[in-house]
Amino acid sequence: MSSARLPAGLTAAVASIFLLFSTGLNAAELDPAAALSTADKQCLACHGSEGMTKELPGGAKLSLHVAAPDFAKSVHKALGCAACHSDIDPAKHPGVQREIKDRRAYSIAMTAICRQCHDGAFKQYEASKHANLQRQGKNIAPVCTDCHGSHAVTPKTAYETCVGCHAADMKSHETWLPNAALHLEVVSCAACHAPAVQRMVDLRLYDGAAKQWIVEADGTRQFETLAKSMDTDGNGLDARELRDMVRQVNDGNIAGSKILRGRIELRADVEAHQLAEKSQALRACDSCHRGGAEPFQNVTVSVVGPDGRPLRYNAHKEVLSSLLSVETLRTFYAIGGTRTELLDVLLVLALLGGLAVPIGHQMMKRIVQRREKAAAAGAPDAGSENKNT
Amino acid sequence: MERIYVHPLPVRIWHMINAAGMVLMILTGTQIRYVGLIDVLDFKAAVNWHNWIGFVLIGNYFLWLLFYLFSDKIKVYHPELSPVKHFRKSFMQMQYYGYGIFRGSPNPHQVSAYEKFNPMQSMMYQVVMMLLLPVVYFTGILLWDVTRFYGMVELLGGVRVIDTVHVLAYIFFVFFVLFHVYMGSLGHTPTAHYKAMFVTGYEEVHPQHGEETAAVKTPAA
Numbered sequence: 001m002s003s004a005r006l007p008a009g010l011t012a013a014v015a016s017i018f019l020l021f022s023t024g025l026n027a028a029e030l031d032p033a034a035a036l037s038t039a040d041k042q043c044l045a046c047h048g049s050e051g052m053t054k055e056l057p058g059g060a061k062l063s064l065h066v067a068a069p070d071f072a073k074s075v076h077k078a079l080g081c082a083a084c085h086s087d088i089d090p091a092k093h094p095g096v097q098r099e100i101k102d103r104r105a106y107s108i109a110m111t112a113i114c115r116q117c118h119d120g121a122f123k124q125y126e127a128s129k130h131a132n133l134q135r136q137g138k139n140i141a142p143v144c145t146d147c148h149g150s151h152a153v154t155p156k157t158a159y160e161t162c163v164g165c166h167a168a169d170m171k172s173h174e175t176w177l178p179n180a181a182l183h184l185e186v187v188s189c190a191a192c193h194a195p196a197v198q199r200m201v202d203l204r205l206y207d208g209a210a211k212q213w214i215v216e217a218d219g220t221r222q223f224e225t226l227a228k229s230m231d232t233d234g235n236g237l238d239a240r241e242l243r244d245m246v247r248q249v250n251d252g253n254i255a256g257s258k259i260l261r262g263r264i265e266l267r268a269d270v271e272a273h274q275l276a277e278k279s280q281a282l283r284a285c286d287s288c289h290r291g292g293a294e295p296f297q298n299v300t301v302s303v304v305g306p307d308g309r310p311l312r313y314n315a316h317k318e319v320l321s322s323l324l325s326v327e328t329l330r331t332f333y334a335i336g337g338t339r340t341e342l343l344d345v346l347l348v349l350a351l352l353g354g355l356a357v358p359i360g361h362q363m364m365k366r367i368v369q370r371r372e373k374a375a376a377a378g379a380p381d382a383g384s385e386n387k388n389t
Numbered sequence: 390m391e392r393i394y395v396h397p398l399p400v401r402i403w404h405m406i407n408a409a410g411m412v413l414m415i416l417t418g419t420q421i422r423y424v425g426l427i428d429v430l431d432f433k434a435a436v437n438w439h440n441w442i443g444f445v446l447i448g449n450y451f452l453w454l455l456f457y458l459f460s461d462k463i464k465v466y467h468p469e470l471s472p473v474k475h476f477r478k479s480f481m482q483m484q485y486y487g488y489g490i491f492r493g494s495p496n497p498h499q500v501s502a503y504e505k506f507n508p509m510q511s512m513m514y515q516v517v518m519m520l521l522l523p524v525v526y527f528t529g530i531l532l533w534d535v536t537r538f539y540g541m542v543e544l545l546g547g548v549r550v551i552d553t554v555h556v557l558a559y560i561f562f563v564f565f566v567l568f569h570v571y572m573g574s575l576g577h578t579p580t581a582h583y584k585a586m587f588v589t590g591y592e593e594v595h596p597q598h599g600e601e602t603a604a605v606k607t608p609a610a
Contacts, residue, residue: 178433178436178437179534179535179536181536182535182536208543255546259547285424285431285432285433285436286424286425286432289421289424289432290424290425290432291423291424291425291426292425293425325549326549326550326553329549330546330547330548330549330550331543331547331548331549332548332549333548333549333552335421335422335552336421336422336423336424336425336432339422339556340553340556343553343556343557343560346557346560347559347560347563350560350561350563350564351563351564351567353564353568354563354564354565354566354567354568355567357567357568357571358567358571361486361571364487364488364491365490365491368488368491368492369491369492372491372492
């Protein structure tokens, strides 16, 4: 078995990569708010106070508190407060206050602000079941902030986001879906509930010993460096390169605790917004459990990035059906969809062998009996042997 | 022609269930694995049938096991401990199937209630009954509910490892069933072994050394 080894210097760097994939805290993590802009700090001087509320018509209270550390860790930290709250004039604030009817109305109104940057996602959302319910005036229908949060916007996994409201529905899958818990773990909700999306398999590095996803340290580009060093021909990781990568991550031990866990996800995460009616969700098993099924046509390998978003690198779809996958993808297998090709060849050989035995044996019988008959014809006394079997 | 009772009723019942079950497991397993290439049965239905028939076969395996554990007939599975003797007899058996049978030579193995398998059958059935069937049943149970048996699946290397072992056993049984069906037709008539194994329990044997007897040997137990 060959192994694509890195040059000595790079090997040391790569070896250190996964030591750095850790939960170690740096200065910014200890006090993330310290990195915010002066303007944002001014806002948070008041809004960072817990219990800050605004009384709404009808007596309800709207929290105006923004947890500074959470905002500082959000994906929007670089934009700053004013990017979304440009209607606030610092010169007149807090003297002039915006009139807010209720919390729900405010959340819906703020979706226009989200749309300024996320128009693509918004268009997907507009055709969704969630948007339909919202247009029908159902308060339960989620808008942007219900799934993504308002100030602590982080790349939650779709699963966590959905489970927030649909915990009871998770259980209902058990009534019709075999191995429901396993399916919910390895298939993104939107992969079935947004039937028009394009799917793929994402193979993510997981530390089985620490029981946590491997996370790349901020600003290091370690995963990309490693993947590129393995991808010698630069066209994505093939089965052998992927095997070498897993081996490298485990310090040379292919059976190490750092493994690739596969999951069916969306090729374009933004398409997760186009959630359809429940009746349109994919229920057909053969959407995945057939050779050449659509989700298995594209494969990526990934780690969790510093901000929680996956850092992906392309792999060949053949990594799912290669014999090497028994080593590299020990925990990911979809019956029928990712079957090992070599086993198919063995099955054909078994079938041919099973048919060849009777055919070959009967042919031998004819040949032997013909020779016996010929011999008997040549020597009339020779064919008198006992016919017992 | 001598009639010897070599297949007791529990063994015949076990074998009937096993024969039908194994064929159905292969058919449903093939459907499960090759959706798109073969579309006779819906995937989910094929999985359900495969699971239920699998459990029946596992129960049936214990019928076989209990019968032999509590019967002196377990001697039919006793291995020949002398390798020289075993290979000499196996070679004779191969010679018989490869040549002698076509010329009407006598079968070197004389069937009896306690020695119903020839040396090659004995070896094959020991591997099948003691190793391959337990392996295919065990991996099948793990695959039936991967979440429930997560710890064991992980311990054994992961779901793909378990599946690969299960499929390798399936591939063997595809060959075995075809081979077994054909070998079963090589009695003194093409249906003799089938009648004995499925219906009567009696094998009809030509006595060796020309000792013809009309007596019917009945089972001791």
